[in-house]
Every structure is written in structure tokens, then in C-alpha cells.
Amino acid sequence: MQRQVALIKQSLFDQGYLDEQFVELEELQDDANPNFVEEVATLYFKDSARLISNIEQALERGSFDFNRLDNYMHQFKGSSTSIGASKVKTECTMFREYCRVGNAEGCLRTFKQLKKEHATLRKKLEQYFQLARQAGPKETARRPK
Amino acid sequence: MAVGDVMRMEIPSGGDMSVTSPELHVLAVDDSIVDRKVIERLLRISACKVTTVESGARALQYLGLDGDKGASGLKDLKVNLIVTDYSMPGLTGYDLLKKIKESSVFREIPVVIMSSENILPRIEQCLREGAEDFLLKPVKLADVKRIKELIMRNEAEDCKTLSHSNKRKLAEYIDDASSPSPSSSTHDDSSAKDFPSSKQMKSADEKFSSLL
Numbered sequence A: 001m002q003r004q005v006a007l008i009k010q011s012l013f014d015q016g017y018l019d020e021q022f023v024e025l026e027e028l029q030d031d032a033n034p035n036f037v038e039e040v041a042t043l044y045f046k047d048s049a050r051l052i053s054n055i056e057q058a059l060e061r062g063s064f065d066f067n068r069l070d071n072y073m074h075q076f077k078g079s080s081t082s083i084g085a086s087k088v089k090t091e092c093t094m095f096r097e098y099c100r101v102g103n104a105e106g107c108l109r110t111f112k113q114l115k116k117e118h119a120t121l122r123k124k125l126e127q128y129f130q131l132a133r134q135a136g137p138k139e140t141a142r143r144p145k
Numbered sequence B: 001m002a003v004g005d006v007m008r009m010e011i012p013s014g015g016d017m018s019v020t021s022p023e024l025h026v027l028a029v030d031d032s033i034v035d036r037k038v039i040e041r042l043l044r045i046s047a048c049k050v051t052t053v054e055s056g057a058r059a060l061q062y063l064g065l066d067g068d069k070g071a072s073g074l075k076d077l078k079v080n081l082i083v084t085d086y087s088m089p090g091l092t093g094y095d096l097l098k099k100i101k102e103s104s105v106f107r108e109i110p111v112v113i114m115s116s117e118n119i120l121p122r123i124e125q126c127l128r129e130g131a132e133d134f135l136l137k138p139v140k141l142a143d144v145k146r147i148k149e150l151i152m153r154n155e156a157e158d159c160k161t162l163s164h165s166n167k168r169k170l171a172e173y174i175d176d177a178s179s180p181s182p183s184s185s186t187h188d189d190s191s192a193k194d195f196p197s198s199k200q201m202k203s204a205d206e207k208f209s210s211l212l
Helices: A002-014 A021-026 A036-060 A065-081 A086-100 A105-136 B001-010 B032-044 B055-062 B095-103 B118-128 B141-172 B193-210
Strands: B025-029 B049-053 B083-084 B113-115 B135-136
Touching: A002 A105, A021 A036, A021 A065, A021 B001, A021 B049, A021 B113, A036 A065, A036 A105, A036 B032, A065 A086, A086 A105, B001 B141, B025 B032, B025 B055, B032 B049, B032 B083, B032 B141, B055 B083, B055 B095, B083 B095, B083 B141, B095 B118, B113 B118, B118 B135
Parallel strands: B025 B049, B025 B083, B083 B113, B113 B135
Antiparallel strands: none
């Protein structure tokens, strides 16, 4: 079971979904706080769902307020960075570039990709955390003394 | 009060400040709920008390600087360090830094700015305004440990400076019933009562030099 968890985690890194920051967060877990990363992830997905919804509304309106969009994306990029969501972060950066040059089509295209990456990460992390909890605390609680 | 300040920094001969020194109380300011959770954890692991707020305005409110009641100066409110995000809606971290440094009550509190953007002019601007340090996000445990050590060292320095002016007061306190010239060691006719006090002063002195 624990091997399965380790394999899933490794693939998330190998495929570029997660970066080093995720490991940094795992190092903050201990016996008293064994689910810290999952808690952060839950907060992240709740918060980013809100941002996605805001961005969607802003885009649907048709008039591209690039400043406002960039603002949302700055927040999105920030929290994605904090949790180590590498692919999502990359899409955020691209979106902001399109905002900067006022490229509406680029924004729309990137946003679609971003939502896809975001949904994929969410699914994979849910699976990972569920398995990790079943496997027991040894695998995830790894704070060096 | 002077004695209290000296006693506060008393450490065991092993010199391990993290064991007996009082906890730092850190006010963490960030509009991102994810980042607030992370910085809180980083600080808690580093043995700090943490209060998180989501904006510069709330930070000022917490400190009592929002003009409503005036600076409160309540002892249990004492903040030893403020860590704030730079980019926030409303008051930016820079605005907050300025307001803190403008306050006669709070200007001594060290302020550290965090930002996801490595913009040199921004960093310079903050340092010029009196920020203690500038951290690039995502903030790591090593960053927090470093900041904490810096703050603790500064506090120790402050106490050392304080100790020179307080040495006399301390000696006077210890010798409150005995001879009127407690600090001088050149008095050959010093009574038996003087000896314990100068011994105590010496050990306090030793403790302070081991903080260096």
C-alpha cells in the first residue's frame, strides 16, 4: 500500500504536476499535524475554484479587463506556487503574459488549458491523499528532527 | 521593571536560547488564505506565537493604529515581529511598513516583507523604508529560522545595552537594605553584605556576554 502511495507521488513529480515546494510542505508535517499538506491543498482548491469562477465571469462579459484578469491570475499564481502546483503555475504565467500584451484569444486558450491542468491535479491529489491516509502516517509525516 | 527586563533574557549556562527564551509573537499579514496557512505553520514550527490577518488594514486594527482607539500598548498584545506580503489589495505591505515606522510606539518592531516577485527596486524601496529583510515566496523553513535568529539576536543586543544602565539599578535592588555603594569593587572596607551582591552582578554579566 505504501509502495503504491510512493509510486503515485513519484509520478506526480516526474510528470511535472508538482514541484519541490510540495516536498517543503510535507517536511512541515509531524505526528501532531499529519495532514497539513492535505489541509493546504483543500484550502487551495476551494480558493482557486473561487478565482476560476471570477475569471470565467470576467471573460464571459466579453469586455476584456486585462488589469482585473491579471489581478486574479496573480493571486492564482501565488497560491499555486505556494502549494507546488507546477503545471498550473506555468499556465498562470502564460495567461498573465497574454494579459500584458492584451491578447484576448491567448487568454481564452490558456484559461481553458489552465482549468484542465487544475482539474487533473485536483483528481490526482485527491487520489493520493486518500491512499496516503489509508496507508498510514509513516509515508507522509516526514519532518526531520 | 528594569529587573524584569534583565531576568527576561536569562539563559542556562548551556547557552541554548531556544529552550528558555520567551516565544516571539509574530503578526503575519497576507491576503492569500493558502499563504496564511503556510506561514502560520512555518512560524509555529519555529516556536513562535502567531496571529494572522488578511490585510494591512486589519493589521493596523490589531495593533491599535487604525485611529479608532489609538495605540493600545496592552502587554498581551506585544508583537515582536511583523511579516507581511507585499502585494495586497488596499494597503500594500510597503504602505503597512511605512505606517509602522511612522508610529512612535511600533516603529521598533522589525518588519519583514514577503513577495513572489523578485523586483530589485521594490526590495530596495522596502529596505530603505526600514524593513528588516525581504523574503521571496514561496517562503521556506530556512528563511523563517534565519529571520527568527536575526530578531532574537537583535533583542539580545538590546538587552545587553539595557543591562549596562540597569546594572546599577539591579545592584541597588539586590542591596536594598545594605550599604549605599554596591557596585564598586575597589572598596576594601566592603562589608560581608556587599560580597553576595557583586557576585550576583558578575554572574548576570557573564550571562550577557555568553549571548554574544
